[in-house]
Amino acid sequence: MERKEFIVATGNEHLDELIREDFESIGAGKVVAKVTTRRTLINKVNELSPQLIIIGDDLIGNGETKEELEEEWEYVIEEVRRFSYNLRIVFICDRPDNDLFLTKLTTYNITDIFNEGKLPEGYVKQILGEPSYKNIERFRGQVEKVSKSLKEKKREEEEREAETIISSGAIPKQGEVVEVEVPVYHQLIVKPKLLVFGSAIKGSGSSTLARMFAEYLADLQLQVGVLESPFTEPSWYELINADAHVTDNWTSWHEMIEKENEIQKGMSININGVTYIVRDPNIQLRNWDLMKSAYLVGYARQIPILIYDISDGIIDEREKLILRQANQIFLSTMFDPIRVNRNQERVVGYLHEHEIMEKVTLLCNHSNDTLEKKFGKSLKEAYNNVGNIFYLPHLEEVKIALMEGDSVWDYLSDEQKEFTQDIFSTIAKQALGDELFSKLNPSKSKRRRNLFSVFKR
Numbered sequence: 001m002e003r004k005e006f007i008v009a010t011g012n013e014h015l016d017e018l019i020r021e022d023f024e025s026i027g028a029g030k031v032v033a034k035v036t037t038r039r040t041l042i043n044k045v046n047e048l049s050p051q052l053i054i055i056g057d058d059l060i061g062n063g064e065t066k067e068e069l070e071e072e073w074e075y076v077i078e079e080v081r082r083f084s085y086n087l088r089i090v091f092i093c094d095r096p097d098n099d100l101f102l103t104k105l106t107t108y109n110i111t112d113i114f115n116e117g118k119l120p121e122g123y124v125k126q127i128l129g130e131p132s133y134k135n136i137e138r139f140r141g142q143v144e145k146v147s148k149s150l151k152e153k154k155r156e157e158e159e160r161e162a163e164t165i166i167s168s169g170a171i172p173k174q175g176e177v178v179e180v181e182v183p184v185y186h187q188l189i190v191k192p193k194l195l196v197f198g199s200a201i202k203g204s205g206s207s208t209l210a211r212m213f214a215e216y217l218a219d220l221q222l223q224v225g226v227l228e229s230p231f232t233e234p235s236w237y238e239l240i241n242a243d244a245h246v247t248d249n250w251t252s253w254h255e256m257i258e259k260e261n262e263i264q265k266g267m268s269i270n271i272n273g274v275t276y277i278v279r280d281p282n283i284q285l286r287n288w289d290l291m292k293s294a295y296l297v298g299y300a301r302q303i304p305i306l307i308y309d310i311s312d313g314i315i316d317e318r319e320k321l322i323l324r325q326a327n328q329i330f331l332s333t334m335f336d337p338i339r340v341n342r343n344q345e346r347v348v349g350y351l352h353e354h355e356i357m358e359k360v361t362l363l364c365n366h367s368n369d370t371l372e373k374k375f376g377k378s379l380k381e382a383y384n385n386v387g388n389i390f391y392l393p394h395l396e397e398v399k400i401a402l403m404e405g406d407s408v409w410d411y412l413s414d415e416q417k418e419f420t421q422d423i424f425s426t427i428a429k430q431a432l433g434d435e436l437f438s439k440l441n442p443s444k445s446k447r448r449r450n451l452f453s454v455f456k457r
Helices: 013-024 038-048 066-083 100-106 123-128 137-168 184-189 206-219 253-258 290-300 317-325 337-353 369-382 397-404 414-432 434-440
Strands: 004-009 029-034 052-056 088-092 112-114 193-199 224-228 269-271 274-277 305-311 328-334 360-367 388-393
Touching: 004 013, 004 038, 013 029, 029 038, 038 052, 038 066, 066 100, 100 112, 100 137, 112 123, 137 290, 137 317, 193 206, 193 317, 193 414, 206 224, 206 274, 206 305, 206 328, 206 360, 206 414, 224 290, 253 290, 290 305, 290 317, 305 317, 328 337, 328 414, 360 369, 360 414, 369 388, 388 414, 414 434
Parallel strands: 004 029, 004 052, 052 088, 088 112, 193 305, 193 328, 224 274, 224 305, 328 360, 360 388
Antiparallel strands: 269 274
């Protein structure tokens, strides 16, 4: 008979001694350590490499509630399994057969569970024998529920990791992959910002407004970038006329991450001081997942002011982590009673559900003085009295600029440019903060307030 070296850690000193005597009296095993806490168990398994561990539900842990203690057991068992997946683990407890936690234990390759609060006759023989599924069959009644629970746990862990990457950023193996010169002074005073632009109503121009705002910030000598969402229909390549700015070997960041290739320098597109990270409209992203999104945004956060264009995907569940991490969310809308009334309840409900409504600012596009005065209050109420609304005028020049793939600013008259800049300066103050904006000092003279200025309550 093979003599097993094992650790006992039942949380009951007398039970530990009884088990030691039962094994050593027949020459079946040798206790190499008695452990009194769960965390110590991990270190002892790593140090002694036993063939068997006998653990008990009463072993001292750090949790206070039943749920916390069970989660701690899962953590301990996962850590122990890192050292040896084939390590024989025996679990002693006082729980009913249909206890959900016992079902979970069976998923960790534990085939010896004694759940009657005591050791049954012949327990040594069972442990010395080959692992057998029949010993745990009665605990497997809730395996489907456990499987679902484990999937949810894995998803939650992945979401936490993704959020960390999105908020803190990530550096590719090549290091810095965005090549834009920024004054050192600005690098020191600018705090990184993640600004999301999206459409509450499809076709209300969020991408156009995002580009105009990015160009306005670039004129303040800020390093600003626009990142296109991987989940919407690609449009930015045409919007910026990328064909005129890329080389034959250009590959989008999205495609490189999709194929798990390293991000290469020179694949962002720099136009008028703005760095664009856009999709290739000819490439479909078939294997995209949460962590790919995290690294896409994480790498792009090398750019201090990052605008993420979500387009009309504001209620897409795949974008919720971006919305959660965003410093501010700018939603475009317009005076259209049919589409507004059909869409705002769904959008507002989603934003409230995820507790991000306080980040939202509305950009009412294609507005005019009459619409604003007559329907502005109703629009605000339709969006649950959102804090800020900016009204932007309808500009025919936008269509021409879009068709040419040029900047809208290049097509505006001096008067149009002045009052449009006045609106964007107020948006920039909100996005960047008054202190930073005043240091940038984009305007040497106080502009007049007009019908397109911001309305706040």
